Ligand SMILES: NC(=O)C1=CN([C@@H]2O[C@H](COP(=O)(O)OP(=O)(O)OC[C@H]3O[C@@H](n4cnc5c(N)ncnc54)[C@H](OP(=O)(O)O)[C@@H]3O)[C@@H](O)[C@H]2O)C=CC1
């Protein structure tokens with residue numbers, strides 16, 4: 001470790017496929033960077049680790065776990081931060097419950113998740129679990145704005161080796177359905193706080209009988225912050241969903257709901273629950289009272305609901321009714337048609353940023369219950385960002401699928417710092433308890449916003465800090481200057497929040513003499529512009545808010561390079577540190593299943609490789625460590641060779657997988673270090689390593705392949721057994737000896 005108290009580089013311990021990959025890759029990374037005197041430590045931010053850290057009083061001394069997320073949350077506010085952040089599970093309630101059950105089975109005395117807390121103790125437990133639920137990690141760590149793009153090598157590789165793309169036909173019946181009225185988009189009111197209004201904001205609910213309830217108090221907000229308040233009407237949502245179900249049936253397409261129940265962890269599970277209710281309306285009309293008694297909660301999805309129903313006295317009768325209703329409804333888009341897992345089974349199974357690009361890449365198709373592909377009605381209730389997907393559907397219907405061999409690229413600069421915009425809104429989101437008025441009241445008593453609401457409406461407040469916006473514009477200017485690509489702010493001047501943001505960025509751009517360089521377009525027009533640019537083979541930069549950052553950094557990579565796993569994803573932390581996220585996609589749960597069933601892990605660590613290279617270069621600059629910079633550049637050379645040689649993981653058992661790709665990354669990294677002339681010591685050290693790795697390559701390949709095809713035991717899913725994982729993920733004793741020796 002260097003002189004500073006902070007660790008040199010932190011590699012996060014997360015969940016599922018990326019965590020399994022780390023068991024193989026991290027020892028290699030540690031060995032290599034030790035040659036530059038760099039130490040890589042880990043911090044556990046997995047869902048299991050966070051549960052254990054939350055209930056220390058119930059664990060033995062050996063079981064206790066430190067609160068690594070809190071510690072990292074502090075570190076990212078310092079200039080010393082250098083964090084390689086792998087994707088982690090943002091747990092839905094069913095996932096949280098499964099993790100709790102597994103930990104209990106392993107002898108940890110963590111409490112059950114109280115679905116309907118009544119006592120003070122249960123309310124306390126529930127409140128603690130709610131801090132773990134959903135997207136609870138990224139907002140804490142993202143103390144900076146986002147710079148995501150496909151590395152040039154990845155883009156070049158994709159052009160030469162195009163991934164499969166479904167064909168689009170002009171008469172595809174696929175479409176996007178969205179509310180457009182009485183939703184978050186149309187009810188939004190926004191203000192930018194004056195000095196007098198800054199301080200502690202309050203949210204009041206005044207019922208029609210005049211009773212005032214404080215929904216939230218003491219929300220600290222500084223001058224220049226943009227405060228947005230809005231709501232989605234439950235009645236309007238239910239009408240919309242009923243209509244969408246009818247339309248889907250009339251169109252003869254598949255019904256699919258796309259939302260983000262993980263990052264929007266308060267609002268979207270409620271909306272998801274309404275969709276389950278709408279789809280099974282006749283069943284709810286008949287059994288609602290009994291469901292309430294039995295604890296059926298549609299917000300956790302159809303899967304959890306069917307489990308509870310199976311245990312009810314009338315279980316068989318209700319199940320028969322459900323089957324009958326479903327037979328009469330339009331067929332559902334399936335998450336897994338073999339296993340009967342529908343779109344409405346688990347709220348975290350269909351996450352819009354990944355699910356919509358999958359439909360678009362497949363030529364507008366989804367899987368139906370019959371296991372056949374079909375056109376689908378993509379139901380995206382709120383209309384803030386649905387136009388992006390609607391426009392993309394129309395563009396591909398008119399122009400055919402994107403030609404991967406010639407397409408340019410859309411890079412993204414995303415406003416993300418300080419829990420910006422909707423993704424920071426869950427502590428101030430409420431399911432309205434009674435008809436009335438909700439007001440946001442400033443520190444000086446000014447009423448900032450006021451909305452008349454009805455019982456069951458979903459009201460939320462979001463905020464965006466001025467310093468985050470200024471930093472975001474600076475980052476955009478810097479990328480535009482570096483690349484010269486046409487750069488567009490995706491902002492809609494007819495929307496409350498965006499209008500305030502435009503007022504804020506305009507003088508900044510003017511002051512820097514950049515007003516004419518940047519365009520501002522509403523999301524639908526900006527989508528069309530971006531698609532036109534890349535169709536011509538040119539490149540552009542999308543400068544977006546937080547939600548579109550999330551959506552676009554899956555959408556364009558999945559279309560352009562087949563996956564968002566291969567993205568370079570840098571978070572320039574506002575206080576000077578760096579965080580390097582691996583890719584833009586998630587933790588790919590189906591990859592873990594495949595590993596457990598047939599000992600093949602098709603997770604592609606290219607995102608990790610890119611993050612390692614960036615982290616090392618950043619370390620080199622921050623600490624004047626020239627060896628680190630050399631190692632970073634050599635890692636980039638290794639990535640280019642790995643892609644060129646086709647050493648990325650295959651999808652099927654028997655093909656080289658994640659582990660084999662790590663061997664090749666090590667080999668090519670060592671070769672690149674041996675070949676460089678900037679640092680003779682590193683060249684000598686790694687000439688030996690490269691020689692040893694290439695000399696043993698055949699033995700290592702054979703050892704790696706042993707046991708493929710057979711089931712493996714990881715000792716758990718959420719809280720795996722380190723020794724068992726190491727045995728599976730590091731099967732080559734020859735490689736291990738070279739790395740550990
Ligand atoms: N930064 C973070 O921490 C993020 C976390 N998540 C979390 O991940 C979980 C799953 O989310 P989901 O939306 O299903 O997204 P995933 O990215 O896990 O899955 C979508 C699909 O993307 C492809 N994919 C993603 N990464 C890789 C990779 N490295 N190698 C190969 N293929 C890859 C696979 O598709 P294919 O079949 O086409 O190969 C995969 O099935 C959730 O818990 C979610 O909250 C999600 C996004 C970001």
Ligand SMILES: O=C(O)CCC(=O)C(=O)O
Nearest residue numbers: 090135138262263550584
């Ligand atoms: O935090 C999460 O739940 C997912 C993050 C994500 O999808 C993204 O940043 O692209």
Ligand SMILES: [Mg+2]
Nearest residue numbers: 353550554584
């Ligand atoms: Mg995403």
